[in-house]
Amino acid sequence: xxxxxxxxxxxxxxxxxxxxxxxxxxxxxxxxxxxxxxxxxxxxxxxxxxxxxxxxxxxxxxxxxxxxxxxxxxxxxxxxxxxxxxxxxxxxxxxxxxxxxxxxxxxxxxxxxxxxxxxxxxxxxxxxxxxxxxxxxxxxxxxxxxxxxxxxxxxxxxxxxxxxxxxxxxxxxxxxxxxxxxxxxxxxxxxxxxxxxxxxxxxxxxxxxxxxxxxxxxxxxxxxxxxxxxxxxxxxxxxxxxxxxxxxxxxxxxxxxxxxxxxxxxxxxxxxxxxxxxxxxxxxxxxxxxxxxxxxxxxxxxxxxxxxxxxxxxxxxxxxxxxxxxxxxxxxxxxxxxxxxxxxxxxxxxxxxxxxxxxxxxxxxxxxxxxxxxxxxxxxxxxxxxxxxxxxxxx
Amino acid sequence: xxxxxxxxxxxxxxxxxxxxxxxxxxxxxxxxxxxxxxxxxxxxxxxxxxxxxxxxxxxxxxxxxxxxxxxxxxxxxxxxxxxxxxxxxxxxxxxxxxxxxxxxxxxxxxxxxxxxxxxxxxxxxxxxxxxxxxxxxxxxxxxxxxxxxxxxxxxxxxxxxxxxxxxxxxxxxxxxxxxxxxxxxxxxxxxxxxxxxxxxxxxxxxxxxxxxxxxxxxxxxxxxxxxxxxxxxxxxxxxxxxxxxxxxxxxxxxxxxxxxxxxxxxx
Numbered sequence: 001x002x003x004x005x006x007x008x009x010x011x012x013x014x015x016x017x018x019x020x021x022x023x024x025x026x027x028x029x030x031x032x033x034x035x036x037x038x039x040x041x042x043x044x045x046x047x048x049x050x051x052x053x054x055x056x057x058x059x060x061x062x063x064x065x066x067x068x069x070x071x072x073x074x075x076x077x078x079x080x081x082x083x084x085x086x087x088x089x090x091x092x093x094x095x096x097x098x099x100x101x102x103x104x105x106x107x108x109x110x111x112x113x114x115x116x117x118x119x120x121x122x123x124x125x126x127x128x129x130x131x132x133x134x135x136x137x138x139x140x141x142x143x144x145x146x147x148x149x150x151x152x153x154x155x156x157x158x159x160x161x162x163x164x165x166x167x168x169x170x171x172x173x174x175x176x177x178x179x180x181x182x183x184x185x186x187x188x189x190x191x192x193x194x195x196x197x198x199x200x201x202x203x204x205x206x207x208x209x210x211x212x213x214x215x216x217x218x219x220x221x222x223x224x225x226x227x228x229x230x231x232x233x234x235x236x237x238x239x240x241x242x243x244x245x246x247x248x249x250x251x252x253x254x255x256x257x258x259x260x261x262x263x264x265x266x267x268x269x270x271x272x273x274x275x276x277x278x279x280x281x282x283x284x285x286x287x288x289x290x291x292x293x294x295x296x297x298x299x300x301x302x303x304x305x306x307x308x309x310x311x312x313x314x315x316x317x318x319x320x321x322x323x324x325x326x327x328x329x330x331x332x333x334x335x336x337x338x339x340x341x342x343x344x345x346x347x348x349x350x351x352x353x354x355x356x357x358x359x360x361x362x363x364x365x366x367x368x369x370x371x372x373x374x375x376x377x378x379x380x381x382x383x384x385x386x387x388x389x390x391x392x393x394x395x
Numbered sequence: 396x397x398x399x400x401x402x403x404x405x406x407x408x409x410x411x412x413x414x415x416x417x418x419x420x421x422x423x424x425x426x427x428x429x430x431x432x433x434x435x436x437x438x439x440x441x442x443x444x445x446x447x448x449x450x451x452x453x454x455x456x457x458x459x460x461x462x463x464x465x466x467x468x469x470x471x472x473x474x475x476x477x478x479x480x481x482x483x484x485x486x487x488x489x490x491x492x493x494x495x496x497x498x499x500x501x502x503x504x505x506x507x508x509x510x511x512x513x514x515x516x517x518x519x520x521x522x523x524x525x526x527x528x529x530x531x532x533x534x535x536x537x538x539x540x541x542x543x544x545x546x547x548x549x550x551x552x553x554x555x556x557x558x559x560x561x562x563x564x565x566x567x568x569x570x571x572x573x574x575x576x577x578x579x580x581x582x583x584x585x586x587x588x589x590x591x592x593x594x595x596x597x598x599x600x601x602x603x604x605x606x607x608x609x610x611x612x613x614x615x616x617x618x619x620x621x622x623x624x625x626x627x628x629x630x631x632x633x634x635x636x637x638x639x640x641x642x643x644x645x646x647x648x649x650x651x652x653x654x655x656x657x658x659x660x661x662x
Contacts, residue, residue, distance in 0.1 A: 128635075128636075128639070129639055131636070131639065132639065132640055132643040132644075133643070141650070203587070203590045203591065203594070204590045207593060207594065210594060210599065211599060211602060214599040214600070214602075214603055215603055215606070219603060219606060219607055222607065222610050222611070222614070223606065223610050225614075226610050226613050226614045226617065227610075227613070228632075228636065241593070244585075244586070244589040244590070244593070245582055245585055245586040245589065249582065253578070253582075
């Protein structure tokens with residue numbers, strides 16, 4: 001039953017009066033919102049899709065294998081840092097363009113400005129012809145070949161890798177499978193323990209873990225077998241439903257609130273461009289991701305197999321920096337921090353970023369906390385590796 | 396075969412349903428003719444031989460089975476407002492055509508019958524399309540039910556949101572200069588309820604059934620597309636997938652051999 005509406009003096013308001021007031025108020029607010037929306041619409045009317053540029057930092061393709069390309073960014077600093085090259089490895093659920101969304105919010109530019117020799121893996125655009133590619137292909141063959149290439153360019157010396165989200169899981173697996181390739185392993189928003197601390201998830205945290213956990217192996221297989229791939233539209237819809245109100249209001253209330261503010265609108269449109277460009281995930285790799293990792297949690301159990309060998313995360317020999325987002329609604333903090341259990345504490349550091357999953361890369365705050373923290377860690381690790389000067393003992 | 400168990404002899408039951416449905420439909424046609432006859436008295440009396448006292452209740456009962464809100468008065472001139480009669484009759488006819496309006500009244504019984512047909516023994520040269528049609532119909536019913544269940548879960552969430560907001564806000568509050576605060580409170584209440592709903596077992600089960608049933612329909616579409624491809628001498632999806640898999644495995648073999656060769660050369 002509807003509660004009785006009362007005025008300021010506590011007197012009940014009759015239904016007709018209530019309805020009249022509600023209509024008047026609605027019209028008034030609609031007009032106000034309309035005015036704001038007109039400003040935003042005015043901007044949308046002027047701007048063209050080609051004006052929304054992302055990932056503009058120049059780079060050359062230096063290595064290719066099947067559809068996978070390895071790009072090397074052109075240096076932006078006059079002096080190259082005395083740090084082993086770094087390879088950025090993004091996942092297959094989105095594009096690596098996230099790390100270079102715009103000039104003033106670009107992880108890539110921040111690292112280049114510090115003189116770091118920077119590479120990025122571009123997985124290309126998987127189609128049904130790639131549906132049988134699995135983790136053996138993506139981790140050992142593709143990523144492994146890219147890393148081997150950079151090691152070779154680096155004088156057959158180990159290199160750094162920076163893995164992001166699913167790409168972080170790939171990087172972690174390769175670091176455990178072939179530890180000799182790596183001087184350092186940096187991760188951001190990376191799932192390791194796919195179940196996490198479910199008892200202590202905050203509201204809105206860990207939906208993916210719960211939802212996928214609620215599916216049976218047959219459910220997952222049915223989806224993959226039917227589509228061949230895990231369609232980008234499907235994963236996009238699932239990601240949108242993780243934040244229902246944000247997804248429902250971004251094109252109405254959200255746009256109206258921007259009131260045509262150009263920098264805000266451009267930021268929004270760049271992000272939209274990135275979201276819209278969501279590739280299909282190769283089917284067999286998706287099957288492993290959902291069944292073996294999300295459902296069965298085989299990686300932390302030491303039962304996940306790569307090229308027929310069970311992966312042991314304790315095999316990771318290089319220093320590790322693990323960056324997680326404290327309000328991450330996609331990868332719970334406990335899922336990322338679980339790596340600490342496998343790496344000796346002297347080799348392990350964490351940075352907790354006070355923001356969400358994507359905010360780690362695109363927020364203004366992240367440019368200092370995440371990019372700055374990553375550069376500091378690289379410099380520190382490099383310093384630790386240098387042989388210390390011998391001090392002569394006094395006679 | 397009077398003592399059949401639930402789900403047994405599904406084909407028989409299907410035929411029985413169709414038979415009764417057809418019977419009722421023809422009776423309804425007769426009734427419709429009678430009504431038209433009354434409206435246009437000069438027209439020949441086709442239905443003079445029909446037993447109206449028996450057919451009308453039967454027709455009405457049949458229609459009400461599928462559309463409980465059906466108002467037979469709209470055809471018998473008992474309603475006073477003509478425009479209202481047209482609207483009601485139009486809506487009722489459209490409702491008849493909307494599967495969501497009738498599948499929900501007997502889905503389980505129908506589902507069991509359809510499943511028993513689909514699972515039943517198959518003949519080499521008889522009734523194969525019927526088996527497939529039964530399976531397709533069952534899948535459509537499952538999807539309709541899943542969508543309806545999901546809709547209910549979400550509707551309940553919005554009702555709770557409204558209740559939560561209504562407890563704390565009145566029209567007087569909304570008239571305050573800072574209506575933005577009221578908007579934020581509404582969004583916050585909605586966010587709270589939707590997130591709570593999305594972590595509930597009820598939501599997750601509905602979501603699982605939606606994924607499963609919609610994927611089954613997609614798989615059925617694939618089968619139809621394959622049948623069409625075969626009919627026109629075109630390669631099917633399955634054939635393409637087989638080919639892709641073969642190429643994938645060959646490339647893997649080739650890479651393995653190349654590595655072994657490189658390794659041997661290295662030694």
